[in-house]
Amino acid sequence: MRRIGIVGAGQAGLVLAIGLRQKGYDVTVFAERPADEVQAGRLISNQCLFAPALQRERELGINFWDDEAPPIREVAFAAAGEGSEPSMAWRVGLDRPAQSVDQRVKVSDWMAEFERLGGELRLRRIVPAELDECAREFELLVVAAGRGPQFDALFPRDDERSPYREPQRAIGILYVDGKLDAVPGLTFGMSPTGEFFLLPVLSVHGPAHGIGFFGVPGGPLDVWDSVADVEQHYETARRLLRTQYPWQAALLDDARPVAPTELLHGRITPIVRHPVGTLPSGAKVLAMGDTAVTNDPVGGQGANLAARAARAYQEAIVDRGDRPFDEEFMHAAFARYWHHARPATRFNNDLLAPPPEHVLATLAAGQREPRVAHRFAHLFEDPADYEGWLDDPEAAWRYLQSGAQSVPGAGTAPTVK
Numbered sequence: 001m002r003r004i005g006i007v008g009a010g011q012a013g014l015v016l017a018i019g020l021r022q023k024g025y026d027v028t029v030f031a032e033r034p035a036d037e038v039q040a041g042r043l044i045s046n047q048c049l050f051a052p053a054l055q056r057e058r059e060l061g062i063n064f065w066d067d068e069a070p071p072i073r074e075v076a077f078a079a080a081g082e083g084s085e086p087s088m089a090w091r092v093g094l095d096r097p098a099q100s101v102d103q104r105v106k107v108s109d110w111m112a113e114f115e116r117l118g119g120e121l122r123l124r125r126i127v128p129a130e131l132d133e134c135a136r137e138f139e140l141l142v143v144a145a146g147r148g149p150q151f152d153a154l155f156p157r158d159d160e161r162s163p164y165r166e167p168q169r170a171i172g173i174l175y176v177d178g179k180l181d182a183v184p185g186l187t188f189g190m191s192p193t194g195e196f197f198l199l200p201v202l203s204v205h206g207p208a209h210g211i212g213f214f215g216v217p218g219g220p221l222d223v224w225d226s227v228a229d230v231e232q233h234y235e236t237a238r239r240l241l242r243t244q245y246p247w248q249a250a251l252l253d254d255a256r257p258v259a260p261t262e263l264l265h266g267r268i269t270p271i272v273r274h275p276v277g278t279l280p281s282g283a284k285v286l287a288m289g290d291t292a293v294t295n296d297p298v299g300g301q302g303a304n305l306a307a308r309a310a311r312a313y314q315e316a317i318v319d320r321g322d323r324p325f326d327e328e329f330m331h332a333a334f335a336r337y338w339h340h341a342r343p344a345t346r347f348n349n350d351l352l353a354p355p356p357e358h359v360l361a362t363l364a365a366g367q368r369e370p371r372v373a374h375r376f377a378h379l380f381e382d383p384a385d386y387e388g389w390l391d392d393p394e395a396a397w398r399y400l401q402s403g404a405q406s407v408p409g410a411g412t413a414p415t416v417k
């Protein structure tokens with residue numbers, strides 16, 4: 001049995017670990033915290049997973065929450081205008097529902113599942129100096145320890161693939177429950193000052209809603225550094241809705257924070273790293289998930305990409321047969337993953353810049369033409385469609401001028417009534 005070590009028990013590492021265990025590999029996962037501490041800990045993410053990522057979990061039989069998790073069936077988009085009404089708005093169904101299950105729930109349940117399958121879970125926080133010792137024990141050591149800075153030096157920034165050097169959004173997330181007048185899905189509000197998202201979540205406290213604000217640095221949504229607790233966060237969120245997204249002013253009036261721990265503030269620098277690290281001994285290690293590619297959460301891609309990485313790396317490992325997991329193997333495994341991660345990263349990074357004319361025109365066309373809205377909403381699920389469409393102004397204008405229905409990939413789903 002080939003021996004694989006994985007540093008990090010998160011969305012990426014555990015899905016890979018469980019998949020490999022099911023194929024008979026001898027897998028060890030190094031976890032920073034035991035399952036009960038993860039479950040009782042602070043909020044990690046908003047983790048909206050779209051159909052392809054959910055499909056991977058279903059293939060592995062680790063979709064334990066399908067009966068309880070509220071399905072995300074629609075995307076409702078609106079952009080701020082001059083007055084209190086949005087300048088444009090549309091609402092469209094997703095072909096296959098998305099879902100957000102609190103990562104604290106997932107990680108703790110998956111740790112138990114991994115052990116049930118005979119995997120070895122070692123409770124140990126690995127510092128970089130210990131990696132050589134770990135690498136000697138395994139034929140392949142994967143580092144799936146989330147975003148920096150601990151392993152940043154091992155996996156340097158890939159300048160060509162990383163357009164940003166600073167965080168592009170100030171992020172504030174809160175879990176609320178109560179009565180919310182919201183669509184059964186993802187609500188997405190845009191303004192020049194930043195974005196807000198609302199989505200139903202199955203949290204550690206049961207069904208709730210996650211509301212996230214993504215503020216352009218220095219602007220009116222860049223307020224989270226001085227927010228101390230959930231009550232202040234809740235009042236700040238209501239104020240931002242009134243002032244920045246006035247058509248949603250009353251959204252949180254009948255909602256309440258779920259618990260004092262259920263908030264998250266931060267800033268994330270989007271970055272792509274060189275995925276193969278060289279240890280002092282000369283041994284090589286392979287980065288995965290956020291350790292390899294970190295996106296700002298504005299486009300909801302990171303956990304989806306973690307699932308993609310788990311599939312790509314597993315396939316690469318299995319296809320390798322008995323041959324060594326050398327540097328060439330590691331680059332090839334990452335290339336399989338990058339095939340999916342490249343368009344997702346491009347789409348996500350472009351969302352952080354002020355939208356160019358052709359993107360605004362496409363969003364506006366979504367109001368009149370459901371198929372345009374449908375295609376845009378499905379970019380979150382399948383960002384591959386971004387390339388050759390919205391990343392290319394000429395192609396985007398051609399698409400609008402040609403009549404959306406005649407363009408391949410435009411989709412056929414009707415607007416949700």
Ligand SMILES: Cc1cc2nc3c(=O)[nH]c(=O)nc-3n(C[C@H](O)[C@H](O)[C@H](O)COP(=O)(O)OP(=O)(O)OC[C@H]3O[C@@H](n4cnc5c(N)ncnc54)[C@H](O)[C@@H]3O)c2cc1C
Nearest residue numbers: 008010011012045046047048126146289290297302303304
């Ligand atoms: C506010 C916010 C909202 C988000 N919303 C979405 C969304 O809607 N959709 C989406 O797809 N993505 C979203 N993301 C991104 C998503 O959460 C991450 O991309 C995803 O969790 C990455 O998975 P990972 O396994 O690579 O890293 P992580 O989930 O960070 O897991 C890494 C694991 O490694 C462990 N670890 C760290 N260091 C060590 C060490 N030295 N030794 C041992 N273990 C270690 C950590 O404890 C953790 O368990 C969001 C992120 C944030 C912050």
